[in-house]
Amino acid sequence: MAENARVLIVDEDAESRGDLQRRLVKSQFVVAGACGYGAQALSLATEVAPGAVLVGVEEPMARALQTIEALCGVLWYVPVIAYSSRTDAESARRAVLAGARDYVTKPFKPGQPAQSILAALEQLERRQPREGGQAAQPVAPGIVVTVFGAKGGIGKTTIAANLATALAQVTGGSVALADMDTQFGDVAIMMDIPVERTIVELARRADEIDRELVRDYLVRHWSQVRILPAPFEPSQWRDVTPDQMGKIIGVLAQTHDFVVVDTPASFNDIVAVALDKANIVLLVTSMDISSIKNTVVVLKLLASSSFPQEKLKLTINHASAANTLKEEDIKSVLNQEVFWRIPYDEGVGAGVQLGKPVVMARPGARVSQSILDLAAFLSGKERTPQPNGRGGWIGRLLGRQA
Numbered sequence: 001m002a003e004n005a006r007v008l009i010v011d012e013d014a015e016s017r018g019d020l021q022r023r024l025v026k027s028q029f030v031v032a033g034a035c036g037y038g039a040q041a042l043s044l045a046t047e048v049a050p051g052a053v054l055v056g057v058e059e060p061m062a063r064a065l066q067t068i069e070a071l072c073g074v075l076w077y078v079p080v081i082a083y084s085s086r087t088d089a090e091s092a093r094r095a096v097l098a099g100a101r102d103y104v105t106k107p108f109k110p111g112q113p114a115q116s117i118l119a120a121l122e123q124l125e126r127r128q129p130r131e132g133g134q135a136a137q138p139v140a141p142g143i144v145v146t147v148f149g150a151k152g153g154i155g156k157t158t159i160a161a162n163l164a165t166a167l168a169q170v171t172g173g174s175v176a177l178a179d180m181d182t183q184f185g186d187v188a189i190m191m192d193i194p195v196e197r198t199i200v201e202l203a204r205r206a207d208e209i210d211r212e213l214v215r216d217y218l219v220r221h222w223s224q225v226r227i228l229p230a231p232f233e234p235s236q237w238r239d240v241t242p243d244q245m246g247k248i249i250g251v252l253a254q255t256h257d258f259v260v261v262d263t264p265a266s267f268n269d270i271v272a273v274a275l276d277k278a279n280i281v282l283l284v285t286s287m288d289i290s291s292i293k294n295t296v297v298v299l300k301l302l303a304s305s306s307f308p309q310e311k312l313k314l315t316i317n318h319a320s321a322a323n324t325l326k327e328e329d330i331k332s333v334l335n336q337e338v339f340w341r342i343p344y345d346e347g348v349g350a351g352v353q354l355g356k357p358v359v360m361a362r363p364g365a366r367v368s369q370s371i372l373d374l375a376a377f378l379s380g381k382e383r384t385p386q387p388n389g390r391g392g393w394i395g396r397l398l399g400r401q402a
Contacts, residue, residue, distance in 0.1 A: 005121060006032040008048060010041045010067060011056030020054065020083075020113070027114035035211075037067040038174045039142040040255035044211065045075055052117045057084040057095055063172055065098040072099030079120035083113055142174075144249060144259045145378065146274045149284035150294035152265040155317040156284050157181065158358075159342065159371070160262035161190045163282075165223045165357040166375035173257030173379075176218065178228045180245060180274050182237040183264040185230025192356065193219045198231040203244035214251045223360060226256070242273040249277040258379070267301065275307065280378065282315045282340070285330070292333055299334060313339035340377075342370050 007029045011017045017034040024031055032048040035041055045053060053071055057064040064082075071080050082095035083104040092103040101123075102116045147160040164177040179187035179199060188195045202209065202217045218226040228248070231237070252259045261274045275281055285295045302312070314336045316327065331338060345358070345367035359368045 005051035005117065006030045006048065007117065008032050008041075008045055008050035008053045009034040009056075010037060010053060010071070012036045012063075013056060013058070016056055020056075023108065024114065029114065029117065035255070036174065037063045039253075039257045040174060040211065041067050042070055042074055043254040045071055045078075050075075050078060052121060053078060053080045054113060054117070055080060055082050055100070057082045057091065058086070060172075061086075061091065061094065065094060068095065068098040068100055077124075079117075079124055081113060081116050081120060083108075142253045142256045142258055143280065143378070144253050144261065144278045145280045145282060146261040146263060146278035147282045147284060148263045148271065148275065148298075149265055149291075150267075150298040151286070151291040152183075154265075154284055154286040154291055155342075156265070157184075157186050157190055157262050159282065159284060159315070159317060160260050161187055162357045162359045162368075162371045163375060163378075164225045164258070164260040165221075166359045166372045167258045167260070167379060168224045169359065170372060170375045171257065171379045174226070174255070175224070175258045175260065176226045176228065176252045176256040178249065178252060178259060178261045179230035180270055181230055181262050181264045182240075182268065182270055183234055183266065185232065185234075187227060187262055188219075188229040190357075191221050191223075191225075191227060193221055193227055193229065195219075195229045195232070197229075198236070199228045199248065200231050200236045200240055202228070202248060203240045206241075206244045206247060209244075209247050209251060211251055211255050214248065214255065223357065228252070237270070240270065242269040245270050246273045246277060249274065253277075267298065275302075275311075278311060280313060281311045283312050284315045284317050285334075286317055287327075287330070292330060295334060299336065312336070315340045315342065317342045318344035340370075340374055342374075343367055 007024055009017050009020055009031060011020070011034070021031045021034060032050045033044050035044050053075070055064055055068050055071070068080055068082060079101040080099055081102045081104060082100040083106060084091060084095070085106040087105050095103050101120045104113045104116050145163065147156050147163070149156045160177065164175050167173070168175040177187060179185050181187070197217045199217070202214065205213065218228055220226050249259065249261065261278065263271050263274050283295065283298070285291045314334065316330065316338055318341070327338060343366045345365050358365065359371050362368055
């Protein structure tokens, strides 16, 4: 087996990736790519077709081990080698049980990890499976959740920001939050992040869009959510096309386990793409008459365009203490089952002013518990859904069950 085999490096630590890349290049290997854990690793692995994969395993080990297991399931014919600063036998055992062919400890000894790669490749070559010509299965992209509502001021952005934070917290996976609100774009303000590059600037480089370019435009929030902010001026959206937005959502889904998309309170071509690309659409309404009226219009519009109804999940946000309608009335008027209910909490507004998601500022609050439960439900975690919520786990949400 030639020493210049193509190697993929999977490690959350960018400095560690860089150091390992330099070592491999000196050993005459070709570094086919480098990335973090989760969906981005699976997507990049199938794209670059490496001869071997090196995965960094540090505490907490769960995400790294899950990634090793997933890579071995998809690239069953490619040796996956774990490397770590942990020298205990239990860590090595867990990595091997996850599917790693070898476990190399840091600091690396002379000749490592090159020797482990060559040994694994030579062993694979001797076995030369040729057992029925199995092929790798395509990697499923991350789940795209679009948050949409037909009226402003009903808490869409608050739900989107808190749901993204809750998904990162509940699953430990990679989560992107894309602000596609062409009118106001308040995600950056709500999450208290600087806006140096925006989704519109990225869209203008449509011909260049790939995982590396998208990564350059993402802002990493301290909650671990990666945010693609909108511009402050609505006029900057003027030349953005639906195809550009669709491409951005596609790359985000390839590189993240979950993508949450915030949208404006209007129906335009950008919103249409966000809805079309979504696996799940949280159709948000409040309990006031004008919001319900607008939601009726949206439901009729989507029905006339043959939009898949199984994607739509009616979400009632109790945005104020005063409700002019009863929930039974809403179900009757909309002819739609209520999927989720988010309770009113006056502390939400204070969290917005502080630039801190309420699920982290006040995790014990009812509204925080509701959104954390929603995140667990959407991600398929074994947690009990809210009373009277629709049953089923992620397969049912994606319309795979009746």
